[in-house]
Amino acid sequence: MRIVADNLDSMKLNQRIRKASGSVLIDRCFGQRYIGSGSKDKKITIYGTPGNALGSYLDGATIIVHGNGQDMIGDTMNSGEIVIHGNAGDGLGYAMRGGMIFVRGSAGCRAGIHMKQYQDQKPALVIGGKAGSFLGEYMAGGMIIVLGLGIEDAPVGDFTGTGMHGGCIYIRTNRELAGLPAQVHSEIAAWEDKQEILPLLLRFGAHFGCDGRALADDRYYLLKPNTARPYAQLYTKN
Amino acid sequence: MLREGQIRIPSGCAVAGVIDRLGRRFSGEVIIRSIAAMRDRSNGLGGGFAAYGIYPHYSQWYALHIFYDHHGAKVDCEQYLKQHFEIADQSPIPTRHMQEITDSPLIWRYFVNPIPARLYRCGMDQREYVARSVLAVNRQIDGAYVFSSGKNMGIFKGVGYPEDIARFYRLEEYEGYCFTAHGRYPTNTPGWWGGAHPFGLLDYSVVHNGEISSYDTNRRTIEMYGYSCTLQTDTEVIAYIVDYLHRAKGLTFDEIAQVLAPPFWQAIEEMPPEKRECAAYLRSTFASLLVNGPFSIIVGFSGGLLALNDRLKLRSMVVGEKGDVVYFASEEAAIRVVEPEPDRVWAPKGGEPVIVAQAGGTER
Numbered sequence: 001m002r003i004v005a006d007n008l009d010s011m012k013l014n015q016r017i018r019k020a021s022g023s024v025l026i027d028r029c030f031g032q033r034y035i036g037s038g039s040k041d042k043k044i045t046i047y048g049t050p051g052n053a054l055g056s057y058l059d060g061a062t063i064i065v066h067g068n069g070q071d072m073i074g075d076t077m078n079s080g081e082i083v084i085h086g087n088a089g090d091g092l093g094y095a096m097r098g099g100m101i102f103v104r105g106s107a108g109c110r111a112g113i114h115m116k117q118y119q120d121q122k123p124a125l126v127i128g129g130k131a132g133s134f135l136g137e138y139m140a141g142g143m144i145i146v147l148g149l150g151i152e153d154a155p156v157g158d159f160t161g162t163g164m165h166g167g168c169i170y171i172r173t174n175r176e177l178a179g180l181p182a183q184v185h186s187e188i189a190a191w192e193d194k195q196e197i198l199p200l201l202l203r204f205g206a207h208f209g210c211d212g213r214a215l216a217d218d219r220y221y222l223l224k225p226n227t228a229r230p231y232a233q234l235y236t237k238n
Numbered sequence: 239m240l241r242e243g244q245i246r247i248p249s250g251c252a253v254a255g256v257i258d259r260l261g262r263r264f265s266g267e268v269i270i271r272s273i274a275a276m277r278d279r280s281n282g283l284g285g286g287f288a289a290y291g292i293y294p295h296y297s298q299w300y301a302l303h304i305f306y307d308h309h310g311a312k313v314d315c316e317q318y319l320k321q322h323f324e325i326a327d328q329s330p331i332p333t334r335h336m337q338e339i340t341d342s343p344l345i346w347r348y349f350v351n352p353i354p355a356r357l358y359r360c361g362m363d364q365r366e367y368v369a370r371s372v373l374a375v376n377r378q379i380d381g382a383y384v385f386s387s388g389k390n391m392g393i394f395k396g397v398g399y400p401e402d403i404a405r406f407y408r409l410e411e412y413e414g415y416c417f418t419a420h421g422r423y424p425t426n427t428p429g430w431w432g433g434a435h436p437f438g439l440l441d442y443s444v445v446h447n448g449e450i451s452s453y454d455t456n457r458r459t460i461e462m463y464g465y466s467c468t469l470q471t472d473t474e475v476i477a478y479i480v481d482y483l484h485r486a487k488g489l490t491f492d493e494i495a496q497v498l499a500p501p502f503w504q505a506i507e508e509m510p511p512e513k514r515e516c517a518a519y520l521r522s523t524f525a526s527l528l529v530n531g532p533f534s535i536i537v538g539f540s541g542g543l544l545a546l547n548d549r550l551k552l553r554s555m556v557v558g559e560k561g562d563v564v565y566f567a568s569e570e571a572a573i574r575v576v577e578p579e580p581d582r583v584w585a586p587k588g589g590e591p592v593i594v595a596q597a598g599g600t601e602r
Contacts, residue, residue, distance in 0.1 A: 029571075031276065031570075031572065048571075049569075049570050051278070051569065052569070068571050070570055071569075080455070089570070090585075108551075108554075109551045131589070132551070132585075133550075133586065134550075155598025161575065
């Protein structure tokens with residue numbers, strides 16, 4: 001089913017998406033919010049610029065965007081997949097608890113903040129370009145990969161992983177990563193570490209037509225929570 | 239009526255701007271379509287526009303746009319204006335009758351210049367004289383609010399969705415080289431005509447999405463320099479800060495951005511010595527004018543625009559470029575709806591100003 005969004009308001013567009021069964025193609029999308037929110041079993045393909053909270057609470061559906069996304073993509077998503085063939089705005093994958101997000105271009109600030117995991121629910125966020133400041137802030141689980149494709153400088157901003165206490169962040173770069181906060185332990189990823197992300201790299205390659213396996217040969221930083229009591233004296237001496 | 243805490247309205251303000259670097263004029267229709275695309279961000283309790291280059295026939299006169307709550311306020315205010323200004327023209331601002339827009343005040347426009355002898359006697363420069371007169375009317379004359387006071391520019395605002403406010407004021411009939419727009423979702427203060435954005439003084443105008451945690455510090459500081467915050471919305475103080483720093487202190491817009499959203503001390507320490515000295519100076523000297531809390535703002539001035547986010551980037555701002563036209567909006571969709579194929583689209587970092595100024599720049 002094809003829907004021309006143009007100036008349809010968010011509520012009407014989402015009503016039509018919910019009524020449709022199977023695949024939905026949305027054309028000329030201009031900022032309509034909450035597209036696919038909570039969807040379980042659809043494939044939604046979007047041309048244009050979907051609005052904030054795209055795929056929030058997503059619960060198994062697939063969303064593909066040919067264009068740039070805005071803020072809060074995949075907010076609290078539970079399972080399913082979101083593929084953005086452009087850039088993403090701020091708050092990408094906020095509090096994600098399952099599923100996968102692939103962004104070909106760059107992400108704004110606060111990508112992957114407060115991601116979490118539980119048993120086999122393990123969210124993954126892959127960003128092709130660079131990420132803005134506060135990447136993975138208060139991260140509690142899951143995996144973030146920043147590939148820095150076409151980026152000369154370090155592909156992350158300030159305050160990466162601040163307050164992180166679970167999960168891991170992979171950052172592909174030949175530059176030195178300076179100024180990481182005390183709550184983060186960083187090292188150069190070993191071969192075995194990179195095997196962990198190989199399936200995601202292959203999937204990234206399949207979505208965007210690049211060699212995912214070759215990406216695994218490059219140099220990555222692996223960021224994990226610092227387990228040496230980084231908060232020991234944050235509030236009281238104990 | 240449901241009050242704060244009894245009702246939740248899930249939205250957030252919207253800002254938009256568009257400017258032609260070469261100063262070519264175009265219809266207000268562009269900015270109306272852009273801000274209308276972000277309707278979900280407003281709740282109908284405020285909308286407004288600033289338009290630059292719209293009064294070429296009166297470009298050497300200050301255009302005062304004034305709300306009157308009642309006829310008595312108009313009588314009092316006009317008496318004040320006649321004492322202080324030569325008035326080249328005065329008339330109600332043309333509006334369209336619309337069912338969406340209710341309870342509008344009396345809305346008048348005056349093209350004025352200071353009475354030369356009076357200006358000479360008081361020894362002020364012209365802009366200081368006009369600014370002081372505007373602040374005096376807003377402070378002293380009950381029910382009269384001067385909400386626009388620049389040359390060759392005007393602010394149009396009220397209670398309603400921005401696209402409805404635009405039709406109400408017939409904005410599509412004006413042509414300018416630069417427009418900004420605001421859709422309001424008031425959080426802490428009443429939605430009333432004077433409290434809608436943009437806020438302006440002389441040719442400076444401000445539209446703002448966010449809330450100012452440092453409002454009272456900023457207000458008390460700026461009121462020491464003769465300004466009065468009378469319009470019950472935090473954004474008003476930013477307009478006066480810009481006027482003070484640019485007109486009175488002579489700072490550049492780049493420096494003003496550094497005062498409003500300065501780099502962290504940690505970042506200042508890592509700067510090369512010359513830059514560090516300047517950043518530390520601005521940060522220390524104007525510490526009380528630092529605007530804290532989440533914000534994205536677009537500041538308009540004669541010949542240019544400044545867009546700025548708070549340092550932590552807690553509100554959104556997207557910039558797009560197509561040839562010599564530059565677009566700003568809270569959401570990318572609001573740019574794409576008027577320019578589907580921009581040459582470049584990007585989101586500036588927190589605290590990183592984007593300044594667009596035409597050759598010839600702003601009036602000093």
